[in-house]
Amino acid sequence: MTARDRAVWDPAWADTAVRDPAAPDRAIRETRPDHGAIWRLTLAAAAGTAASLGAIGLTATSAWLISRAALHPPVLTLMFAVVAVQVCGLGRSVFRYAERLTGHDAALRVLASIRVRAYTRLERLAPAGLAAFRSGDLVGRLVSDIDSIADRWLRVLLPYAAAAVAGAATTGFVALLLPSAGLVLAASLVAAAAVAPWAAGAVARKAERRIAPHRGELNAASLDLLRGCAELVAFGAVDEGLERVCDADRALRKAEGRSAAGRGIAASVTALAAGGSVWACVVLGVSAVRSGVLPGVTLAVVVLTPLAAHEVFGGLAPAAQQLPRIRASASRVRAVLRHPDPVHEPSLPLPAPAPPYDLRIENLSARWSAGVPDVLSGIGLTVPAGRRVAVVGPSGAGKTTLAMVLLRFLDPAGGRVILGGTDITELSGDTVRGIIGLCAQDAHVFDTTVGENVLLARRDASMAQVRDALLRAGLLDWVDSLPLGLDTPAGEHGARLSGGQRQRLALARVLLAGFPVLVLDEPTEHLDEQTADTLTRDLLAATDGRTVLLITHRTAGLELVDEIVRIEAGRLARPGRLRQAGAATQA
Ligand SMILES: Nc1ncnc2c1ncn2[C@@H]1O[C@H](COP(=O)(O)OP(=O)(O)OP(=O)(O)O)[C@@H](O)[C@H]1O
Ligand SMILES: [Mg+2]
Known part of the structure; x- marks a missing residue:
């Protein structure tokens, strides 16, 4: 080490x-x-x-x-x-x-x-x-x-x-x-x-x-x-x-x-x-x-x-x-x-690639620190622009780690990730995160109003755009039913919201930001089956037309994705298996 x-x-x-x-x-x-x-x-x-x-x-x-x-x-x-x-x-x-x-x-x-x-x-x-x-x-x-x-x-x-x-x-x-x-x-x-x-x-x-x-x-x-x-x-x-x-x-x-x-x-x-x-x-x-x-x-x-x-x-x-x-x-x-960077920024970063943002993951391996075994190894996956792919797998398999590499929060230990034709390690982290958006597994809800929490994604967004994002995330009816509407305080860590409302709020945030590529990490975590199914369908409908990597360990409600891949112990179990939309799947 x-x-x-x-x-x-x-x-x-x-x-x-x-x-x-x-x-x-x-x-x-x-x-x-x-x-x-x-x-x-x-x-x-x-x-x-x-x-x-x-x-x-x-x-x-x-x-x-x-x-x-x-x-x-x-x-x-x-x-x-x-x-x-x-x-x-x-x-x-x-x-x-x-x-x-x-x-x-x-x-x-x-x-x-x-x-x-x-x-x-x-x-x-x-x-x-x-x-x-x-x-x-x-x-x-x-x-x-x-x-x-x-x-x-x-x-x-x-x-x-x-x-x-x-x-x-x-x-x-x-x-x-x-x-x-x-x-x-x-x-x-x-x-x-x-x-x-x-x-x-x-x-x-x-x-x-x-x-x-x-x-x-x-x-x-x-x-x-x-x-x-x-x-x-x-x-x-x-x-x-x-x-x-x-x-x-x-x-x-x-x-x-x-x-x-x-x-x-x-x-x-x-x-x-x-x-x-x-x-x-x-x-x-x-x-x-x-x-x-x-x-x-x-x-x-x-x-x-x-x-x-x-x-x-x-x-x-x-x-x-x-x-x-x-x-x-x-x-x-x-x-x-003086704490060392967890990610090496290139000394001369390349300019942001032009769309379409095809995503190609080649023989990717990743680890959280030196001297410990790789968490991901030999991952190969191609996600053409506009395709929706579900990444499923048991807990601890390395799904969030994959998201961290894609967002440039963690350097690949081997292999490459190509975004729109450019290796992401040659782009600055900010450039990559301007194209790929993350709805994190435990997205933070700030202790301010519901509206401010959504506006965080795009400070210049209009109220109409905020409401549209909430509508697509399936939260607008609830917000409108509140006496204070968008001005309702969310509480510390979103304490005044239910788990599902918190997830939808985080989803509304990334929808408002309008990233062309979206990584959604366990958006249905902690929800009951029925709510999770509904939320999965809602978010896939809301992100129609964008490139989506939906990370989940649930296999239900995935009829709308184009492909399902499974990660097990850091490896692709069935790499790139194409899945016809609408067919039932057991991952
Ligand atoms: N910040 C971190 N520092 C060190 N090790 C980590 C860190 N995050 C994850 N790991 C390790 O990497 C491995 C994969 O974790 P990861 O979070 O990618 O799993 P996951 O597939 O997302 O699991 P889950 O479905 O439970 O979210 C685990 O063994 C975990 O201990
Ligand atoms: Mg995870």
Whole structure:
């Protein structure tokens, strides 16, 4: 099995963070913002620096003003300090607002660009490639993991950049007043910005890295529980289902607890650094005033400025502590972005062939992953344009697999499929799916109205065309009998529709799309015999004149097809047996 094949089918292996320690760095590099966002982030960092300097300057000037005012000097000598207090006070708020505005704008741009890339990738992976990810976990990757990546810029790098400049300027200023106090401040700021997150990391780095995967596991287990709730209740297995969720929850809580312990340690180091620096500055300042090195009026400035600087630095450690979690999230998103294509798209796809769309399947074999036996082998079938062929066979024979190959959702392992004279592997998947339409075995009904569900196939279709498609699918009478008609909500997964209505809705969708070649995969699945017979006849009547491959394991109701072929264990049992329309058949 090649690395590519393994990555397609093994989610743990596909998760690059699990097996490649350098992957998080590559992941971070790959999710870097574009130039526009970097420019905005730089502006935000500049505004953040100015806001921090404003906050520190406000404390320093206020401290000087209060001390100086206590000596009752002429008011005019205080004017400069009064103006400075006003400028710093106003500047702090204005620049903080500008920082939030530009910083969030940049972060939202980063988010949007990564999300669009991830969704574009998912579109390429669906449906075969998505089997490598569990849906709840995938939702976690698309939502919270991508949010975390934006946090790296907004909540870590940006505050660090602003604090570094403001901290250096403040340290320089305090050192000018009293060099020893400047040294103390520099050391305490390094402790708050670097030692505190390092100490937190020593306790919780491993836990931080595990939080994102544990959250993905909890999402997946919860979704599984919700989806399978009815079955679990029916089989009395609710406790086991809940236990899985509880296990995932316990693992996540343990990691979160460890992370909180790390945050606690970081908070104590930060508080110690802030308090220690203030006390050290009091001691150094008082002795400097006593020895005449420092004017008494600036003592308050030397003591209170470090306090203001530590307020700016206070949020850095908890933010930096999240870096391992952010790196793990970036890896998980990268695993989606870098997941190998389940189907090879040609580098120079041929243009769409012209009608008629004869379909020729030659010696076709297919498998779902490398290293496993072929699901289909030696399939040969010719379906001239306009012919209707039923593909029958027992469950697991490979009928849906054949549909997946025809739709370019799965590459042939051998042999060819020729559509209108062109090998489909030389066409892009979208081109093939513009000609061949699929009514899937478990077609998804969206949680919107019945009308919207049909319109999905052709957004520019008129109401008359939607109604015509519903009529041909045998659903119009039912829709018209509803008080809300086409505006009736279908419910989640079509929960407000019966099984037969769901199938007919899916059929109406493909009829509206007007594909010249149709693959109908088990359209009568889950229906009672009588309804299934009626639906089969209805859909064959509705697709008259088109090329149809009707996949079914039912043999009744097939009088209208031109040919019936049977697949057994991946092989054509009676290849190309021509069947006269109207004759009874036992497949
Ligand atoms: N996504 C998949 N990943 C891996 N193996 C798959 C996948 N889908 C199908 N298979 C395997 O391929 C084989 C054929 O499955 P397929 O779905 O084509 O059968 P089928 O004839 O459509 O059955 P049914 O009538 O029950 O729908 C089965 O052994 C199945 O386990
Ligand atoms: Mg099937």
